[in-house]
Amino acid sequence: MIYIVTAENRRRFYHLLTEMHRQRKQVFIDxxxxxxxxxxxxxxxxxxxxxxIYLIEAATPRGGISVSARLLPTNRPHLLSDQFRDLCxxxxxxGPNVWEATRFCPAPxxxxxxxxxxxxxxxxxxxxxxxxxxxxDEVTYVASAALAPMAKAAGWQVRALGAGRGKGxxxxxxxxxxxxxxxxxxxxANFDISAPLTRFAPAEAARAA
Amino acid sequence: xxxxxxxxxxxxxxxxxxDLLAIENRFVATLNAxxxxxxxxxxxxxxxRPRPGAVSIVNYPMAWLQQYSAENFAYIDxxxxxxxxxxxxxxxxxxxxxxxxxxxxxxxxxxxxxxxLTGGITIPLRSPDVIPASCSLVAGADGxxxxxxxxxxxxxxxxxxxxxxxxxxxxxxxxxxxxxxxRQCLALAGQGKSDWAIGELLGINARTAHNSIERAKKRYxxxxxxxxxxxxxxxxxxxxxxxxx
Numbered sequence: 001m002i003y004i005v006t007a008e009n010r011r012r013f014y015h016l017l018t019e020m021h022r023q024r025k026q027v028f029i030d031x032x033x034x035x036x037x038x039x040x041x042x043x044x045x046x047x048x049x050x051x052x053i054y055l056i057e058a059a060t061p062r063g064g065i066s067v068s069a070r071l072l073p074t075n076r077p078h079l080l081s082d083q084f085r086d087l088c089x090x091x092x093x094x095g096p097n098v099w100e101a102t103r104f105c106p107a108p109x110x111x112x113x114x115x116x117x118x119x120x121x122x123x124x125x126x127x128x129x130x131x132x133x134x135x136x137d138e139v140t141y142v143a144s145a146a147l148a149p150m151a152k153a154a155g156w157q158v159r160a161l162g163a164g165r166g167k168g169x170x171x172x173x174x175x176x177x178x179x180x181x182x183x184x185x186x187x188x189a190n191f192d193i194s195a196p197l198t199r200f201a202p203a204e205a206a207r208a209a
Numbered sequence: 210x211x212x213x214x215x216x217x218x219x220x221x222x223x224x225x226x227x228d229l230l231a232i233e234n235r236f237v238a239t240l241n242a243x244x245x246x247x248x249x250x251x252x253x254x255x256x257x258r259p260r261p262g263a264v265s266i267v268n269y270p271m272a273w274l275q276q277y278s279a280e281n282f283a284y285i286d287x288x289x290x291x292x293x294x295x296x297x298x299x300x301x302x303x304x305x306x307x308x309x310x311x312x313x314x315x316x317x318x319x320x321x322x323x324x325x326l327t328g329g330i331t332i333p334l335r336s337p338d339v340i341p342a343s344c345s346l347v348a349g350a351d352g353x354x355x356x357x358x359x360x361x362x363x364x365x366x367x368x369x370x371x372x373x374x375x376x377x378x379x380x381x382x383x384x385x386x387x388x389x390x391x392r393q394c395l396a397l398a399g400q401g402k403s404d405w406a407i408g409e410l411l412g413i414n415a416r417t418a419h420n421s422i423e424r425a426k427k428r429y430x431x432x433x434x435x436x437x438x439x440x441x442x443x444x445x446x447x448x449x450x451x452x453x454x
Contacts, residue, residue, distance in 0.1 A: 040358060
């Protein structure tokens with residue numbers, strides 16, 4: 001299942017969050033060679049905060065993670081507004097009903113091809129379920145040349161926000177996806193998902209030390 | 210209280226407090242508050258036989274420390290080895306998986322794990338002591354907030370420094386500085402050159418070379434030139450490179 005981790009309930013997900021940052025270090029720094037900061041084996045950037053919403057797929061709150069992603073509110077600084085403004089012809093869509101999805105991170109040992117595409121489909125379904133739960137209309141994201149066609153074909157309705165930057169495999173482009181029930185149904189059908197994937201666990205009462 | 214405030218309060222406390230024991234207690238309490246249950250902030254020696262003047266805060270389970278001490282694990286502990294090589298904080302799982310460990314070293318990790326010492330992180334520390342030092346932290350059952358990592362590092366580095374200053378109040382007063390002639394002669398002695406050869410290489414009298422090395426020995430308060438070479442390398446007055454021909 002995909003756990004929805006927010007400021008309200010993140011206290012009970014420290015293990016999963018730490019593991020997610022560890023996987024992000026392995027995937028983005030070790031494998032993809034992105035130039036990001038790491039500390040004690042964790043990749044954490046300026047946009048990681050209590051206000052971010054994390055989607056983490058794992059069997060239990062202490063289990064191994066298969067895939068994770070980060071959702072940022074767009075009424076505060078986020079990547080499209082700060083780092084990738086040039087990717088949006090008319091300025092990035094933003095506001096209380098728009099989220100930005102970043103750091104799509106399949107587990108480092110995920111085989112490429114079908115298994116990776118399946119995880120992308122599941123996380124997109126998770127993003128849509130969460131967005132519907134929170135009343136979000138649109139989700140923006142930046143994708144590489146490899147990821148963009150897969151994300152676009154997932155079943156949600158996607159529009160490009162600009163022509164993109166770079167050439168060939170290095171090309172990156174910004175997109176906005178519409179969040180609606182029809183789109184979610186199509187994504188679920190495409191990826192053989194028969195029931196909601198996400199779980200929103202309430203904050204646990206603090207345990208006595 | 211937010212972790213940033215916890216860390217700043219700790220630093221403020223260290224600035225004002227002169228009593229070592231009070232700082233030590235606050236150090237442990239602060240790291241506990243950040244979610245860490247087990248703490249070992251010490252030089253890389255037997256934790257039950259700490260060196261005078263060295264920070265030694267260890268709250269690992271006593272049964273483990275006794276076994277660790279009895280079996281001399283400090284010499285082979287893979288976490289210590291990694292901490293000597295790494296320049297930045299590391300987590301055990303990732304770092305140790307890359308090391309080639311022998312059976313005895315794997316046993317140290319496995320037996321420590323039986324006491325709940327798993328999934329830790331280690332912060333290598335610079336210590337003016339001759340023995341390298343580090344601070345290892347193992348989270349409690351609830352885990353730790355990953356966003357607090359930076360504040361945790363701040364507490365550890367600052368706390369270790371504060372405790373070290375209280376233990377060694379005169380460390381900064383009289384550092385040894387070798388004049389360049391003594392440094393040159395000592396470096397060549399470190400390459401195994403005789404007084405005569407040092408004199409030839411530097412174009413000075415063998416007697417002058419000898420006297421320079423004698424003066425360097427005196428500055429370090431040691432009786433043999435090998436000891437002086439080692440001390441000068443440790444101080445950074447001589448680089449290890451200077452010792453290769």
